[in-house]
Amino acid sequence: xxxxxxxxxxxxxxxxxxxxxxxxxxxxxxxxxxxxxxxxxxxxxxxxxxxxxxxxxxxxxxxxxxxxxxxxxxxxxxxxxxxxxxxxxxxxxxxxxxxxxxxxxxxxxxxxxxxxxxxxxxxxxxxxxxxxxxxxxxxxxxxxxxxxxxxxxxxxxxxxxxxxxxxxxxxxxxxxxxxxxxxxxxxxxxxxxxxxxxxxxxxxxxxxxxxxxxxxxxxxxxxxxxxxxxxxxxxx
Numbered sequence: 001x002x003x004x005x006x007x008x009x010x011x012x013x014x015x016x017x018x019x020x021x022x023x024x025x026x027x028x029x030x031x032x033x034x035x036x037x038x039x040x041x042x043x044x045x046x047x048x049x050x051x052x053x054x055x056x057x058x059x060x061x062x063x064x065x066x067x068x069x070x071x072x073x074x075x076x077x078x079x080x081x082x083x084x085x086x087x088x089x090x091x092x093x094x095x096x097x098x099x100x101x102x103x104x105x106x107x108x109x110x111x112x113x114x115x116x117x118x119x120x121x122x123x124x125x126x127x128x129x130x131x132x133x134x135x136x137x138x139x140x141x142x143x144x145x146x147x148x149x150x151x152x153x154x155x156x157x158x159x160x161x162x163x164x165x166x167x168x169x170x171x172x173x174x175x176x177x178x179x180x181x182x183x184x185x186x187x188x189x190x191x192x193x194x195x196x197x198x199x200x201x202x203x204x205x206x207x208x209x210x211x212x213x214x215x216x217x218x219x220x221x222x223x224x225x226x227x228x229x230x231x232x233x234x235x236x
Contacts, residue, residue: 002215004048009062042229054082104137125162166196
């Protein structure tokens with residue numbers, strides 16, 4: 001299993017939200033590239049980035065910060081947050097990003113998923129943000145009413161190779177990840193699954209790895225010191 005330490009970007013800073021609430025934001029660093037370098041020093045090979053401003057407006061306000069991160073590290077980098085058009089997908093991939101994550105657009109614009117997968121293949125992932133069993137959209141501010149498992153099946157049929165599944169209720173809470181959800185999804189789908197939300201301890205990391213998941217995202221647990229990234233990578 002691959003670990004994806006995460007940097008959430010807002011106005012060029014590394015921040016974390018509590019369960020996606022922009023009113024509950026903690027700023028961890030004014031220098032996101034420096035954090036990415038620390039990830040690499042700890043042994044990380046992959047990086048998960050989210051443009052929280054982009055998630056709201058569908059643009060790329062933190063692109064220069066992302067370019068700086070790419071220039072200073074050679075980590076495999078995936079980016080999500082407001083990617084809702086081929087123009088934005090092209091912009092990120094042209095900048096050197098390895099994989100982009102479609103969120104709201106994958107729910108509202110099936111044609112975009114088809115076009116993006118046809119053009120870029122496994123450089124396209126889809127984020128499945130789950131709230132009360134349904135897919136949430138627009139930076140977690142709305143629920144689509146679409147059953148999450150049904151949606152995952154649909155994405156697999158469309159040729160999406162990677163799904164990032166987040167249990168919103170667990171995100172940033174430091175109360176453990178939803179192991180039952182990921183066990184169920186891993187048994188049901190042959191697609192690459194990345195677990196996100198609530199990965200709080202080395203036991204969480206170990207449990208997810210034993211499910212043969214493709215990856216897991218570590219966010220707040222790194223910043224608070226609850227998980228030592230070097231130890232977590234060594235565990236795997």
